[in-house]
Amino acid sequence: MKLDAKIPSGALATKWGAHKSNIRLVSPANKRSIDIVVVGTGLAGSSAAASLAEMGYRVKAFCFQxxxxxAHSIAAQGGINAAKNYQNDGDSVHRLFYDTIKGGDYRSREANxxxxxxxxxxxxxxxxxxxxxxxxxxxxxxxxxSFGGVQVSRTFYAKGxxxxxxxxxxxxxxxxxxxxxxxxxxxxxxMMDVVVEDGKTKGIIARNLVTGEIERHGAHAVxxxxxxxxxxxxxxxxxxGSNGSAAWKAHRRGALFANPCFTQIHPTCIPQSGEYQSKLTLMSESLRNDGRIWVPKDKKDAEAIREGRLKPTDLPEEKRDYYLERRYPAFGNLVPRDVASRAAKERCDEGYGVNATGQAVFLDFGSAIERYGRTEANQLGIENPSKEKVIELGEKVVAAKYGNLFDMYNKIKDTNPYKSPMMIYPAVHYTMGGIWVDYNLMTSVKGLYALGEANFSDHGANRLGASxxxxxxxxxxFVAPYTVGDYLADEIRSGNIDTNSPAFEQAEKEVVERIDALINNNGTKTVDYFHKALGKIMWDKCGMARNAEGLKEAIKQIQELRAEFWKExxxxxxxDMYNPELDKAGRVADFLELGELMCLDALTREESCGGHFREEFQTEDGEALRDDENFAFVSCWKYNGEPAKAELIKEELTFENVELKTRSYK
Amino acid sequence: MNLTLKIWRQNGTNDKGRMEVYPISDVNPEMSFLEMMDVLNEQLIEDGKDPIAFDHDCREGICGMCSMFINGEAHGPGRRITTCQLHMRSFKDGDTVVVEPWRAAAFPVIKDLVVDRGAFDRIQQAGGYVSVNTSGNTLDANAIAVPKKDADRAFDAATCIGCGACVATCKNSSAMLFVSAKVSQFALLPQGRVEAKERVQKMVRQMDLEGFGNCTNTGACEVECPVGISLENIARMNREYLSASLASAE
Amino acid sequence: MATKSALLGSSLTKKYWMALTGLFLSVFLIVHLAGNLVLLGGKEMAENFNAYAEFMTTFPIIKITSYLLYFSILFHAFDGILLTIQNRKARPVKYHYEKPSANSNWASRNMAFLGTIMLFFIVGHMATFWWRMKFGELPLDAAGRKDLYTVVEVYFTTASTALLHVLIYVVAMIAIAFHLLHGFQSSFQTLGVNHPKYTPLIKKIGVGFAVVIPALFAIIPVYMYLNQ
Known part of the structure; x- marks a missing residue:
């Protein structure tokens, strides 16, 4: 299979404009007879559904909520980047492009x-x-x-x-x-499945989560x-509820899955507090502007803090290890997400972790509070302010900047982050990998598109904040509403999709069989048991640091777990009624396949880049070692019956407008 | 920590429903309320019983999905929190905790603690938008200056998460706080001002059609709102609607 | 919008009428109280009181206003009943356990109950005084006016059930006080008057109004009863 990314010819800056002008259009009258299904209503889904409907297509939008x-787009905190250059700090389209390519560790497509x-x-x-x-x-x-990894202020925001x-x-x-x-x-x-007939997408099979009804929805594009x-x-x-099932179903129907192992692990999240934990909460990256990250220099002190015998505020400066500032003097606490996360893991693995589980580091605002307090006292004309006064003033400034985040921390941990440093630990946050798409955002299945986080296209091996x-x-x-026309221009004569076709019959039959298998299995273990077990394998062996041995083990363990899942x-x-456990079971069943493919992908990518860190490929001082000669490609996986048999197809990445450099933050 | 849970069970919209008692032991005070419910459900499944259905998704207080009426209050005791942000440290060993769904004619129960809040969506569909095309060919974002104060107040109104705690709390099941938050957000911005009069009329009309109650200004909604939407918004909507009605041709 | 009557079209319109009639009735309370306070002057002021009573029932502008007043009372009650019915319908299944004291005050949640007490009181009150003044045969005072003063005096002092009359009156005034406690500031909110600078002031005036006016009303029969 030869991949064609359909990147328009011409100079980088003129590609999109020229492509848009030359793209085929569908006349207004014809649009009215074309059905489009949009699955998911987050930023990408809602905006696409609205735009396509406005253009005149008949749109159906689906969400499980x-x-x-x-949709979980709602939880994004920090902001959105745009090359507006309102601040007159030298920003431009090219600079945003360059920052994104570089931040992605040169594993994304220039044109996109x-x-x-x-x-x-x-x-x-x-x-x-x-x-x-x-x-x-x-x-x-x-x-x-301003946000991590860039030198301009281009992030628009609405508080947190x-x-x-x-x-x-x-x-x-x-x-x-x-x-x-x-x-x-x-x-x-x-969405339970995509219906593909003669190589073209014909619609989806959906399940009404309230009534359990299985529905067929024909569409000229999905x-x-x-x-x-x-x-x-x-x-x-x-x-x-966030899940990979739609993407996985598409993959099983022929869509290639690209770079599945590229996962972003965000450094500043609230650490896990116990086995019952159901999710992790992010604390915005913006906190690293003023917070300093540290662990004790001495393991004995770390132990004392873990056991509650020593308060972090009582540990003197000289006994603290501000490890990011030590390792990366140039960027300090503002190194990119992947670097900060790995450094925290390294310290905790060495036994310097500061919470009961040993899986946390401090994010300390003590010096920021003091610095702001002094500035504020100066501005107010207070001479020789007392320490208490300085802290009081400083806390006010910090509250104005990060108040809502501090409150959020306080609500969850019931400790006052103004008085005692926050505890943080990295957590899985975003997946750069996803369904492979060409320049038009079409997957390798005709008429099937993937937008937003669901596709792989723009962030390479690491995503920058606010992108x-x-x-x-x-x-x-702005992209999909135009590019779908290129495909749909050929579909104007298709007429209404026949949802009684054999392809629909077959797809529905498979969906029903799988649901029956799950509901009638009557095993001994809950869905969450399997999900937790899978999560542990993934986190331990395909998380912040990976190695060949661990990944091979993980693949074997996941295969065993999957077999056990279907048995137990x-x-x-x-x-036939509202049943969230059934919904969850279907999603976990898909994760049990996707997880294996992620490990397989991580195993075959024998280099370290962005969020993918292979322990075998690092410099002497523990930094990522990228291999542009052998791995400057997108790993695209083709489904062949089971994850282990997936076939690797490479989309070579060519860089004509940027020079490939080693990222260094030292 | 050991607790006695009294939870509303209702098998579908047409079922009558009843309270059932579930003892739960070894509750960790650091758990969130929903994590406690997870533990209970795991036990129920293992015992071959039907787990309790409840809405939840982001578990960080922003999606607005979680919606439990706990010990007589929407989202339970504590202020400015959603159910997912309520932690078990708010309860004492031996407590009895009563858990019910939002109760309103406009929010029919789907199952147990899950209700249908489609009425909120329909109110938004009635007019909760600015009628601009999504072409991107609009004015430059900085073409119209908006006073910071107005922008901030619009933002405060816009932070509504649409959870429905206002309706659940209000003795009349009124949706005024929710509707007024959206009306206010647009009324305060020049972009939304253009069709402000039509918007408020359409949204109020839909609100009435959905069968919500009337506002008695008890202020309970503001107190229980997890994001602190202010009663000022209700007053603003009252003002907007009054001037729109007086000015309208009908 | 066109399908409903303009007068009671939407939930908001009903509330506007509630607020407007409520505020109008509040203003009336002041006028009414002004006259009643004359009663505190005792027998020496009886003729002034009767003159006031006659003026109120005969002066043309007052007469017109009084019809507006009767209408307001009836409409306020009718509108309130409509609203209450809708409110009840909006929650067909009640909570098993509610803790409303956590988020709102008692008066705000019991406006319909307080209003009902007041309605009964107003009916009785008007039958006792207003009806007799307007349509009844009353003895005349020295100036030849209908002697309402004596009617009041008998009612609250020498009648066999005078103590009961005083008690009912005081209870009704307490109901009015609580009704006003919420209703006064609430009507401004309903009409859209909510301003960070002025609303605290309106609320303070509201509390003052709700306490002072009913208290002064209540003092009169108590004073008369104790001074007989």
Whole structure:
């Protein structure tokens, strides 16, 4: 199988413009007879459904939540990047493109990333016009902040709830089309399979999660906007319902899965507190602007802190190890996410962890509070302020900047982060890998598209902060609505899709058989038992650091676990009514296959890049060792009956506009 | 920590439903309320019983999915939190904890503690948007300056997570806080001002059609709202609706 | 919108009427109280009181206003009943356990109950005084006016059930006090008046109004009863 990414010819900066001008169009009259199914209603799904409906297509939108507004895009905190250069700090489309390529450790496609940077500015215009209340300065114009890994301020934000505001914006655009009758919404519905006939997508099989009914929905094109698969790790910052099933079903129907092992592990999350833990909570990256990360220098002190005999605030400065500042003097606490995460793991593995489980480091605002307090005292003209006064003033400044995050920490941990340093630990956050798509965002199955986190295209091996929102909305508002025309121009004569075709019959039959198998299995172990077991394997062997031996073990263990799942899983209740355990069982069954493919991918990528760190491939001082000569490609996996038999197809990456360099933050 | 849970069980919308008692032992105070429910459900499944259905998703207080009426209050004791942010340290050993679904005619129970909040979506669909195309060919984002104060207040209104605690708490099951938050967000921004009059009328009309109760200004919604949406928004909607009704041709 | 009557179209319109009639009735309370306070002057002021009573029942502008008043009372009650019925319908299945004291005050949750007490009181009150003044045969005072003063005096002092009359009156005033405690500031909120600078002031005035006006009303029969 030869992969064609369909990247337009011409200079990088003119590719998208020229492509858009030359793309085939569907006339308004014909659009009215074309059905499009959009699965998922996060940033990518809502914006795509709204835009396509507005263009005149007949759209059906599906989400498993009770409302489109609850998709997990809502939880994004920090912001959205855009090359607006409002701050006049030298930002440009090219600079955003370059930062993203470099941040992704040179494992993404130049043309896609450039297009992303190009349309980023339109996103902000669009959102403002929709009434998204971005933060503004006193002059009434939009404010920006700066994020990790870049040297300009290009991040637009709405306090710590940017994702929420952007999603509500897209949701309102979707609502507008629903009210006009251009979009039909199917909430509490889950896509169970993609129907493919003669190499073309014909629709989906969906399940009404309230009634258990299986439905057939014919469509000339299907857009998967179903997010990432971080929940394969059981514990992640994803929502409980976030799943990889739609992507996996597409994969089984012929869509290639690209770079499945590229997982982003975010360094600043609230650590796990016990076995019952159901998910992990992210603390925005922005905290690293002012927080200093440390563990005790002496293992005895770490032990004393773990056992509660020593308070962190009582440990003097000279006995603390600010390990990021020590290892990376140039970037210090602001090294990219993958680097910060690995460094925390290294310290904890060495026995310097600071919470009961030994899996936490401190994020300390003590010196920031003091620094801000002194500045504030100066500004207020207080001479020789007392230490208490300085701290009081400093805490106020810190509260104004990060108040909501500090409150969130306090709610979860019941400790006051102003008085005692926060404890943090890395957690799975985002998956750069996903369904392979060409420049038009079409997968290797005709008429099947993937948008947002569900595809693999823009972030390479590591995503920069505030870029996920940008990609979701770029794909949904400004890319897919145009590029689908190129394919659909040939579909205008297809007429309505026949949902009684053998392909639909067969797909539905398979779906029903699988549900029956799950519900009638009557084993001895709950779905969560298997999910937790899988998560542990993945985290231990395919997490922040991986090695060949561990990955081989993991593959074997997952295969065994999968076999046990189908033998021993116990799903209560009935299939013809609301049954969340059944929904969960289906998702975990898919994770049990996807997890294996992730390990296989990690095993074959014999280099360290971005979020993928192979212990065998590191420099003498423990930094990632990338191998551009042998691994500057996208690993695309073709399904062949089971994960272990997947075939690796390579999409070579060519870099004509940037020079490949080793990332160094020292 | 040992607790006695009294939980509402209802097998579908048309079932009458009843309270059932579940003892639970060894509850860790560091658990969130939903994690405690997870543990209970695991036990129920292992015992061959039907687990308790409840809505939840992000478990960090932003998606608005979780929705339990605990010990007489929406999202339980504690202020400015959703159910998923309620931790077991808020309870004492030996406590009895009563858990019920949101109760409102407009929110029919789907199963146990899960209710259908589609009414909220339909209210938004009635007018909770700015009628601009998604072309991206709009004005430059900085073409219209918005006073910071207005932008901040619009943001505060826009932080509503749509959980429905206001309806659940209100003795009249009124949705005024929810609807007014959306009306306010747009009314405060120049982009939303253009069709503000039509919007408020359409949204209020849909709110009434859904069968929510009326606002008695008890203020309970504001107290129980997990994100602190202010009663000022209700007043603003009252104002907007009044001027829209007086000015309308019908 | 066109399908419903303009007067009671939406939930919000009903509330506007509630607020407007409520505020109007509050203003009336002041006027009514002003006259009643004359009663505290005792027998010497009896003729002034009767003059006030006559003025109130005959002066044309007051007469017109009084019809507006009767209408307001009836409409306020009718509208309140409509709202209450809708509110009950909005929650057909009640909670098993509720803790409303955690988030709202008692008066705000019991406006319909307090209103019902008041309605009964107003009916009795009007039958006792207003009806007799307007349509009844009353003895005339020295100035030849209907002697309402004596009617009041007998009712609260020498009648065999005078103590009961005083008690009912005081209880009704307490109900009015609680009704106003919530209703006064609530009507401003309903009409959209909510401002960080002025609302605290409105709330303070509301509390003052709710305490002072009913208290002054209640003092009169108590004073008369104790001074007989």
């Amino acid at each position: 009770d409302s489109p507004r609850r 990333v450039y297009r992303l940077a190009e349309v980023s500015a339109n996103i902000i215009d669009q959102c403002v016009a929709q009434g998204v209340p971005f933060a503004r300065d006193y002059g009434g114009l939009l404010d920006n902040r 709830q940017t994702g929420q505001q952007l999603l509500l914006g897209a949701y309102s655009a979707l609502n507008r089309q629903i009210s006009k009758g251009n979009v039909k919404l199917y909430n509490r519905h889950e 857009l998967l906007c179903t997010g990432g698969y971080g929940n394969v790790f059981f514990l992640s910052t994803n929502a409980m 996920a929102l940008m990609q979701g909305l770029a794909d949904g508002y 899983v116990k799903v209560p209740g009935r299939k």
